[in-house]
Amino acid sequence: MPHKIPESVLVVIHSADLxxxxxxxxDRPGFWQSVTGSLDALDEPPLQTAARELFEETGIAVDGAHISLHDWHLSNVYEIYPTWRHRYAPGVTRNTEHVFSVCVPRDIPVVLAPREHLRYAWLPLLEAADRCFSSSNAEAILHLPRHYPPRGA
Structure with a gap:
């Protein structure tokens, strides 16, 4: 299996009332997160990765009309957890994560990828941030009010 590319996306999924x-x-019960995933190819645009991962992990499809991704134009660089470093090339210890959000109706059907996720939960903003195991994910959730509604919306 080829090594993962150390560039990924984080997609914060939220309702209009945040x-x-x-x-x-x-693979880690008790570890809660937003949608995340690595680029499949070096030339895959992060926006495309975000749309792909959103659909693969939740069944939520970007349609451009009612459901569209909002690019925060923000990237986090963080240390890859040691437990997942074996997925990357030897010596790779840092990942660049591009942040996106998507507003969806609270009653949208969610279909989880069973090999990747066990269950989902809709949570108030602060509770969601507290539940995330990733500090960059928690921080993105806390910053969500600054990014919604998107400029120009």
């Missing part, structure tokens, strides 16, 4: 959808990792 409730946040979190998903629990199947």
């Amino acid at each position: 409730e946040v959808l979190l998903i629990e990792r199947a």
Whole structure:
């Protein structure tokens, strides 16, 4: 299996009233997060990665009309957790994460990828941030009010 590219996306899924959808990792029960995922190819644009990962992990499809991704034009660089470093090339210890958000109706059907996630929960903003195991994910959730509604919306 090829090594993961150390560039990824984080997609904060939320409702219009800023409730946040979190998903629990199947490989680490108790670890809650927003949608995340690595680029599949070096030339895959992060926006495309975000749309792909959103659909793969939740079944939520970007349609451009009612559901569209908002690029925060923000990237976090963080240390890759030691437990996941084996997925990357030897010596790779840092990842660049591009942040996006998407506003969806609270009653949208959510279909989890069973090999990746166990369950999901809609949570108030502060509770969602507290539940995230990733500090960059928690920080993005706390900054969500600054990014919604998107400029020009």
